Amino acid sequence: MCPVTKVFSFFLILLFSSRIKRRTKLFLKLEDFLWRRNDSIGLAFSELMLLKVLAATAYDDMPSHIENLKCKMCVVVGNSFAIKKTSLGSAINKYDVVIRLNNAPVPGYEEDVGNKTTMRIFYPESAISNPRLHNDEDTLMVMVPFKPHDLRWLKEMLYDEKRVQDIGFWKPPPLIWLVNRSNVRVLDPHFMHQTVKQMAQIPTQKRNQKPFQPTTGFLAVFVALNYCDVVHIAGFGYPPKSDQQQPIHYFENNTMKAMKSSPHDINHEAQALKRLEEVGALMYLHPHL
């Protein structure tokens, strides 16, 4: 039995006063591309590039052992320092779907973050050369296409093409990516659009804001809310402003200073997560601010 069923539209109406449909197909597929080009895929992407990328990756959505579950229990494991010393690892491993983000490492941190990874959501700058070190053999590597360069990088990796010198990345993505092609997916840009759109309805204190650019973690929560019947999260949250010494991630020593020039609005996101928690759309696995 599913403890919470299909609350999605309900809480979104509560939360954002808007009626949006839950979408459970997460990834772009070649056939979708051919049929619904005007829908969510109308991006600044070269169509040819997208076609080549989709042709090289498997067309499956989720593996059937997950897809066929009556009740999908998901956990999104964020990269926050807050997950340290929680010993949540074995609890995290019990979920049907464990979503990890970017370059978050696993070996050496299993006690707190677990060692199962169903999906890893990333973008080229946060990819690592050998994903096998930090993922399972069948982990789906889900790229978020933020910008046209992202697909070009993916195409170069999948087809082992000549690497084009890049100016469109804020950090050089890996030149070698040892991934099993059949595990690669491209996240439907619909989820990014939906996240941005819903967030625009939550007022923010900042004026003259640049367009909201979600963190990967926040985007992953929206993906999970669409796909899963139960969404729990761990490892979300940033240190308080007053604490400039505390690292922000569980795996490196960057402090809030590193966030200074980031395009993200973490206060806005924290507010949205709080509201999602209040309406019971998600639950934190550990105490938090």
Ligand SMILES: *[C@@H]1O[C@H](CO)[C@@H](O)[C@H](O)[C@H]1NC(C)=O
């Ligand atoms: C897609 O968009 C184009 C340009 O906006 C329009 O001419 C065309 O009719 C649309 N096609 C479909 C299937 O909606």
Ligand SMILES: *[C@@H]1O[C@H](CO)[C@@H](O)[C@H](O)[C@H]1NC(C)=O
């Ligand atoms: C996770 O760790 C357990 C216990 O060490 C091990 O049995 C299991 O195979 C590991 N799972 C993965 C996906 O690495």
Ligand SMILES: *[C@@H]1O[C@H](CO)[C@@H](O)[C@H](O)[C@H]1NC(C)=O
């Ligand atoms: C690639 O992944 C698929 C699905 O997980 C698996 O069946 C296949 O054996 C893998 N291939 C290699 C070379 O690891």
Ligand SMILES: *[C@@H]1O[C@H](CO)[C@@H](O)[C@H](O)[C@H]1NC(C)=O
């Ligand atoms: C972070 O700092 C600790 C203590 O100073 C050090 O042991 C560790 O190696 C550092 N980690 C990284 C990834 O730099």
